[in-house]
Amino acid sequence: MVTSKDTVFSLPRGRVDEFQFDAQVADVFENMIQRSVPGYALLLEMIGVLAGKYAQAGTNCYDLGCSLGASTLRIRQNVPGDCIVIGVDNAAAMVEKCQHNIQRDHSRAAVYIHEENVQDTRIENASLVVMNFTLQFIDNEDRQAVLKKIADGMNSGGALILSEKIKFENPARQDLMTELHHEFKKHQGYSDLEIAQKRASLEKVLVPNTKDQQIDWLKAAGFSTIELCVSCLNFASLLAIK
Numbered sequence: 001m002v003t004s005k006d007t008v009f010s011l012p013r014g015r016v017d018e019f020q021f022d023a024q025v026a027d028v029f030e031n032m033i034q035r036s037v038p039g040y041a042l043l044l045e046m047i048g049v050l051a052g053k054y055a056q057a058g059t060n061c062y063d064l065g066c067s068l069g070a071s072t073l074r075i076r077q078n079v080p081g082d083c084i085v086i087g088v089d090n091a092a093a094m095v096e097k098c099q100h101n102i103q104r105d106h107s108r109a110a111v112y113i114h115e116e117n118v119q120d121t122r123i124e125n126a127s128l129v130v131m132n133f134t135l136q137f138i139d140n141e142d143r144q145a146v147l148k149k150i151a152d153g154m155n156s157g158g159a160l161i162l163s164e165k166i167k168f169e170n171p172a173r174q175d176l177m178t179e180l181h182h183e184f185k186k187h188q189g190y191s192d193l194e195i196a197q198k199r200a201s202l203e204k205v206l207v208p209n210t211k212d213q214q215i216d217w218l219k220a221a222g223f224s225t226i227e228l229c230v231s232c233l234n235f236a237s238l239l240a241i242k
């Protein structure tokens with residue numbers, strides 16, 4: 001993948017509009033997510049490890065909200081060759097670049113990238129589902145139904161990796177994690193202006209839940225084992241086994 005530096009929020013804006021996964025963001029997304037999500041590189045490594053462990057021969061593996069295909073590729077490179085890997089994203093600019101990235105990989109498993117809302121995606125015969133930082137963009141009242149649909153389409157023993165930005169009930173803890181996340185971003189070279197403008201832009205579109213809320217929904221959806229597998233500051237990935 002060709003990585004351009006993320007400068008999307010570097011210039012002062014008179015008005016900060018709601019964040020969109022448009023062409024400008026797609027152009028720099030790889031750099032943006034690496035510099036914004038602490039632990040992202042480790043998470044991609046773990047997706048490869050978990051794909052190798054949980055993907056079952058002859059099944060489907062999904063990457064819901066696949067963006068440029070970073071996790072789609074980790075899945076494809078680690079699953080049995082007769083698996084079918086399906087990446088889904090509803091942003092045209094992301095899908096176009098994802099298709100391009102996928103074409104340069106020659107792993108055996110078939111891969112398809114669909115431009116659609118994950119709420120419309122049919123999940124079936126699935127042994128592995130990855131949903132990295134995507135549920136958080138769906139209306140809160142619809143999220144539990146999405147997790148139930150995923151669980152219903154999964155085979156026994158299959159794994160869901162659910163990664164989200166999380167919030168904390170305790171206000172002091174929430175403040176500390178927010179502050180440390182901003183410090184992390186400053187260490188990645190983002191200015192205070194970039195951090196503030198991106199935060200304002202995401203405020204209404206990225207609505208985090210607590211980890212406990214997610215665990216409750218996963219249990220209710222039918223997952224039997226739920227473990228925290230990667231976590232750093234206010235970002236957490238849960239491994240849920242059906």
Ligand SMILES: C[S@@+](CC[C@H](N)C(=O)[O-])C[C@H]1O[C@@H](n2cnc3c(N)ncnc32)[C@H](O)[C@@H]1O
Pocket residue numbers: 021033064065066067068069070071088089090091094116117118119131132133134137138
């Ligand atoms: C933070 S990015 C995901 C990063 C990616 N999973 C990764 O690991 O690199 C969120 C992605 O979800 C997509 N998205 C948001 N809501 C969606 C929806 N309802 N259906 C499909 N894709 C969605 C966005 O277009 C964006 O590409």
